[in-house]
Amino acid sequence: MTAGSLMAAELAEQPQVLGRLVDRHVADRDQVRAVLPGRRLPGRLAGTVLLARGSSDNVAVYGRYLIELASRRPAGLAAPSVHTRYEADVDYSGYLAVALSQSGATPEVVETAARMRRAGAVVVGITNEAASPLTGVCDLTLLTGAGPERAVPATKTVTAQMLAIAAIAAAYDPDLVTVADLGALPDEASALLADSADLGVDGAPGSGPAGVVAARWANARRLVVTGRGLAYAAALETALKIKESARVHAEGLSSADLLHGPIAALDSRLPVLVVSGGERFAADEAALAARLTAEGVPYAVCGSAPGADLPLPAGVSEVTAPILATIRGQQLALASALLRGLDPDAPAGLSKVTATH
Known part of the structure; x- marks a missing residue:
């Protein structure tokens, strides 16, 4: 096996991975819409907080912009250490929390997502692994379905997470994230x-x-x-x-x-x-x-x-x-x-x- 062959192969799988998520987009969007604060629970959406590390944290930056544009409510990035090291008692009532982890196994992401849910947030997870610890602490999980990723640098799981984020934004505003744009x-x-x-x-x-x-x-x-x-x-x-x-x-x-x-x-x-x-x-x-x-x-x-x-x-x-x-x-x-x-x-x-x- 030559250098870079795994990364090149996984990079090349992205049109198929993205295509499957595009086909699922409306169903994913509607699942998210059903659990949004203010719909399933009484009260008004306070905002969205995105929780991640590594490449997933960069996807969260994309989500921070797109979800704030779509929801017209504040969106920001979580600091996991506030929970895992400082053990702060934060009230997340009315918040949507989006927890991203390709493996679904990053301990601080799982722990912080669980704490946010106990503190009142609706937690939507985005991961590539259906049987991961993250899925067990979320109200809803969007699986990226990218298949096994063997190269250390994440490729197909990153762009798949970005498309899953687009489904969350579309739950707020389908005119901002259109089916036609995603279809191309x-x-x-x-x-x-x-x-x-x-x-x-x-x-x-x-x-x-x-x-x-x-x-x-x-x-x-x-x-x-x-x-x-x-x-x-x-x-x-x-x-x-x-x-x-x-x-x-x-x-x-x-x-x-x-x-x-x-x-x-x-x-x-x-x-x-x-x-x-x-x-x-x-x-x-x-x-x-x-x-x-x-x-x-x-x-x-x-x-x-x-x-x-x-x-x-x-x-x-x-x-x-x-x-x-x-x-x-x-x-x-x-x-x-x-x-x-x-x-x-x-x-x-x-x-x-x-x-x-």
Whole structure:
């Protein structure tokens, strides 16, 4: 078995995994709607809190934006240590809690989800494992059904979680997360995979867009990945994948936060990958590109605009674009690892399940 073959194979399964979730979308949406605070229980929705670690935490960032837009109530990320270390007595009456774990076995996610439920929250779990501890502490579990994932860097389970999050948002506002937009996603994912079909074949970095960008930055030891809005989650996840797979210190930053200080550290040796947030952020991204160019900072763009280095389909929905950008980030991480002679399937010092408490 060649280096990266597992990651490449699991990356390639994503159109099928996403297709199954798209087919289930309406049923998942309606299941969530039936348990939302204010429907099953008396009272009003107070807000949504998302609970996760690792790649799932990056998916939670996507959910934080999308669910707040859909519910028009506050949404935020939980701090598990508040419960597992500080043992705070927090009232979650009226809250929806969304607990994400690919394995469903991360101890602090399971424990915190259980505490939130006892404190009044309605808990919806998202996991790939039907018989996991997480399912036992949730009011409802959305299974991603991605199948076994053997490579340490998560790929298909991440994008599947993002699509499950979209079902939760659609329970609040089906006009924001439309069936039509989601229906196009599997074919759009297939198109990304088709233009990099040689990626990971016989351990090669491929000649597609990800291979080209990876070769351009083959000697970089540091990297910034930046995005804003819904795209911020894809930037965070891309940075994590590159760290895990290619041993490059990649930092994910909001493009707004980048301007509040960190941009001063950029130079010709520190490339920047800009994950586009779409039309809403086009002027901001153009201004950032102009500044990077003026200061001699190498950069590449992942987006749907003409000339993007890591292109996404033209006219892609802003709800599904971060899912496709996450796939592009996975491709870049795989290509970067292979160019450096590393095996991304089994990065040194990492395991598939990290048992934090």
